[in-house]
Amino acid sequence: MLVSCPIPKLDFDTINLGHGxxxxxxxxxxxxGVFRLLGNDLLDxxxxxxxxxxxxxxxxxxxxxxxxxxxxEGGNIGDLAINGTVNDLAMCGAAARYLSLxxxxxxxxxxxxxxxxxxxxxxxxxxxxxxxxxxxxxxVERGKGDKIFINTTGVGEVHQxxxxxxxxxxxxxxxxxxxPLARHGITIMSHRQGLQFETTISSDTRPLNKxxxxxxxxxxxxxxxxxxxxxxxxxxxxxxxxxxxxxxxxISQRDIPVEEEVYGACEMLGLDPLYVANEGLFVAIVxxxxxxxxxxxxxxxxxxxxxxxxxxxxNEHVRQVLxxxxxxxxxxxxxxxxxxxxxxx
Amino acid sequence: MKYISExxxxxxxxxxxxxxxxxxxxxxxxxxxxxxxxxxxxxNGLLNMLPANIQMIHGPGCPVCVTPVSLIDKxxxxxxxxxxxxxxxxxxxxxxxxxxxxxxxxxxxxxxxILYSPLEAVKIxxxxxxxxxxxxxxxxxxxxxxxxxxxxxxYREGVKNYSILTSHVLVPPAMEAIMSDEDCxxxxxxxxxxxxxxxxxxxxxxxxxxxxxxxxxTGFEPVDLLEGILMTVRQxxxxxxxxxxxxxRVVETEGNKNAIAVVDQIFEITNREWRGIGNxxxxxxxxxxxxxxxxxxxxxxxxxxxxxxxxxxxAGDVMKGKIKPDQCPNFGKKCTPTRPLGAPMVxxxxxxxxxxxxxxxxxxxx
Numbered sequence: 103m104l105v106s107c108p109i110p111k112l113d114f115d116t117i118n119l120g121h122g123x124x125x126x127x128x129x130x131x132x133x134x135g136v137f138r139l140l141g142n143d144l145l146d147x148x149x150x151x152x153x154x155x156x157x158x159x160x161x162x163x164x165x166x167x168x169x170x171x172x173x174x175e176g177g178n179i180g181d182l183a184i185n186g187t188v189n190d191l192a193m194c195g196a197a198a199r200y201l202s203l204x205x206x207x208x209x210x211x212x213x214x215x216x217x218x219x220x221x222x223x224x225x226x227x228x229x230x231x232x233x234x235x236x237x238x239x240x241x242v243e244r245g246k247g248d249k250i251f252i253n254t255t256g257v258g259e260v261h262q263x264x265x266x267x268x269x270x271x272x273x274x275x276x277x278x279x280x281x282p283l284a285r286h287g288i289t290i291m292s293h294r295q296g297l298q299f300e301t302t303i304s305s306d307t308r309p310l311n312k313x314x315x316x317x318x319x320x321x322x323x324x325x326x327x328x329x330x331x332x333x334x335x336x337x338x339x340x341x342x343x344x345x346x347x348x349x350x351x352x353i354s355q356r357d358i359p360v361e362e363e364v365y366g367a368c369e370m371l372g373l374d375p376l377y378v379a380n381e382g383l384f385v386a387i388v389x390x391x392x393x394x395x396x397x398x399x400x401x402x403x404x405x406x407x408x409x410x411x412x413x414x415x416x417n418e419h420v421r422q423v424l425x426x427x428x429x430x431x432x433x434x435x436x437x438x439x440x441x442x443x444x445x446x447x
Numbered sequence: 448m449k450y451i452s453e454x455x456x457x458x459x460x461x462x463x464x465x466x467x468x469x470x471x472x473x474x475x476x477x478x479x480x481x482x483x484x485x486x487x488x489x490x491n492g493l494l495n496m497l498p499a500n501i502q503m504i505h506g507p508g509c510p511v512c513v514t515p516v517s518l519i520d521k522x523x524x525x526x527x528x529x530x531x532x533x534x535x536x537x538x539x540x541x542x543x544x545x546x547x548x549x550x551x552x553x554x555x556x557x558x559x560x561i562l563y564s565p566l567e568a569v570k571i572x573x574x575x576x577x578x579x580x581x582x583x584x585x586x587x588x589x590x591x592x593x594x595x596x597x598x599x600x601x602y603r604e605g606v607k608n609y610s611i612l613t614s615h616v617l618v619p620p621a622m623e624a625i626m627s628d629e630d631c632x633x634x635x636x637x638x639x640x641x642x643x644x645x646x647x648x649x650x651x652x653x654x655x656x657x658x659x660x661x662x663x664x665t666g667f668e669p670v671d672l673l674e675g676i677l678m679t680v681r682q683x684x685x686x687x688x689x690x691x692x693x694x695x696r697v698v699e700t701e702g703n704k705n706a707i708a709v710v711d712q713i714f715e716i717t718n719r720e721w722r723g724i725g726n727x728x729x730x731x732x733x734x735x736x737x738x739x740x741x742x743x744x745x746x747x748x749x750x751x752x753x754x755x756x757x758x759x760x761x762a763g764d765v766m767k768g769k770i771k772p773d774q775c776p777n778f779g780k781k782c783t784p785t786r787p788l789g790a791p792m793v794x795x796x797x798x799x800x801x802x803x804x805x806x807x808x809x810x811x812x813x
Contacts, residue, residue, distance in 0.1 A: 371563075427490070428457060429457045429491055429492070429493070429669045430457050430461070430492070431493050431494075433489065433491075434805055436803075
């Protein structure tokens with residue numbers, strides 16, 4: 103992604119407490135930074151909030167982004183803050199239209215870094231086709247934050263053909279995964295651990311709204327549920343679905359796509375890819391009658407080459423996820439208790 | 448994963464299972480000693496693929512599980528009261544002490560850091576000369592060389608603010624403690640492959656002779672485990688007992704001489720308390736007195752009351768193979784991974800965690 107807008111000339115090169123005071127420094131930061139980069143008709147009004155009209159059913163979602171490191175292979179906190187909320191809305195069958203954007207900055211954050219993040223926010227919101235229409239900036243004392251936290255809240259219009267809900271899931275439905283597992287989590291983990299692999303593993307952060315809305319337009323009510331397996335990974339999402347729908351889920355380890363280098367990294371770090379976070383991936387529970395066409399369409403998407411039907415819904419072993427292992431054994435895939443921790447040996 | 452894929456091949460797994468079924472006549476209890484083997488059996492669904500006449504008993508080879516409560520209390524004490532940077536492998540930090548776990552200590556302001564290698568802790572010590580850095584050196588013979596090497600590095604580089612809190616345990620004495628128990632139900636052992644990769648296999652000959660019991664040094668992949676089981680069943684059915692090595696691609700008879708040398712340089716053998724099992728003579732490592740500057744036990748005045756294990760926890764019986772995890776009355780009720788009574792419920796290699804996480808307590812519908 104091309105990020106080339108030069109940093110404006112400012113009297114300061116680091117964020118200090120004054121930038122969150124609401125006074126002159128705040129306006130300098132906002133005018134030279136946020137408004138200049140992200141401006142649009144609604145934001146430019148600089149009102150306390152944004153006033154707009156939406157059509158039909160509206161979906162709303164919010165998320166807060168605290169990732170460390172701020173920049174990693176394939177993305178950064180700015181991309182995540184836009185894509186994450188856009189994708190949550192997409193999972194509701196909604197096209198994200200407007201976002202709020204709130205920063206908690208830590209005193210001492212380099213303006214250079216903030217500027218770079220802002221530019222990525224701009225690029226990501228343009229790529230996803232959303233407008234940032236209201237926002238907030240606060241500064242906390244050094245040591246009270248971790249450089250920058252971002253919250254985005256989004257609203258979007260639900261597609262007229264969308265009929266997404268746990269109650270629509272029924273036995274026989276197929277479980278489709280849009281791509282390979284665990285890329286984002288392993289990217290972050292290897293950064294934190296200072297590990298380097300022969301091939302570069304990069305985060306899968308990306309907006310999913312366009313492909314999801316295309317699929318909803320084509321398959322409508324035959325898409326029974328959409329979820330993005332972010333924190334907690336695929337295993338957590340499938341367990342939530344099994345419990346929420348009061349049905350069982352069977353998956354096949356052999357069908358679950360994991361890139362070889364990601365798999366190798368998981369083995370080294372002692373992590374199970376089923377529980378590792380993803381940022382540009384979705385799970386669709388679709389009617390068996392359309393699952394093959396659904397998969398075919400999904401595979402046409404530029405990031406859909408590894409999409410796969412990984413399992414199905416059943417009325418056996420209710421509220422449980424069972425996995426057929428590569429060697430033909432079966433085991434329960436449970437919810438994770440706490441964080442996955444690296445093993446001793 | 449080119450090299451590893453053949454050890455996960457469904458075809459080879461099926462051939463081995465067929466071979467086991469063909470020769471199996473009796474009913475046998477086989478103990479896999481290492482927690483890594485337990486998890487591989489469970490994670491791959493192997494336990495319910497084996498014939499019903501083969502009962503796998505899950506051994507004590509989970510370093511996190513056997514680290515005594517008092518030592519976790521010491522680590523917590525160092526983090527909370529001595530302002531040290533307490534570094535640890537990941538599994539260790541959720542294990543309950545008598546007061547709190549290291550994870551709780553971290554949330555209460557203790558500087559607890561999760562590392563993959565003790566050498567990283569030496570680096571942290573170098574970068575923070577004003578603070579004491581302690582590495583919580585737990586594990587079997589597998590982690591001992593790296594922990595010893597961290598002391599060698601710190602010694603050579605004159606890093607004076609580094610020390611290790613040692614709780615190393617040794618596998619052969621633990622196996623002997625199980626064999627010599629009157630209630631021992633184990634007919635054969637799968638010895639821990641990675642431990643033997645370091646130490647070699649020589650220590651096991653006397654055990655085979657004394658207790659007349661087959662021991663097969665075994666790896667961790669599904670094909671390794673089934674081949675190890677097949678080799679023990681062959682011996683059991685033939686009424687023989689000998690030491691065999693299934694894991695020849697990794698384990699050499701003499702072990703890793705460099706690793707053994709660095710262990711011998713830093714550590715000496717000592718009696719060791721095993722959580723849930725009790726005191727086992729000559730079953731652990733302590734830092735030699737020549738390196739006592741790097742021994743956190745001696746460097747810090749850790750004056751805390753000796754804590755004891757929760758008596759309602761039956762972890763000892765689980766680790767000795769007397770009961771299966773789900774036969775414990777507390778399993779999944781009073782004891783869960785978020786509110787554990789004992790370590791095997793929280794360690795990633797613990798048998799109770801394996802049963803809980805992969806839900807083997809009878810609710811899998813086949």
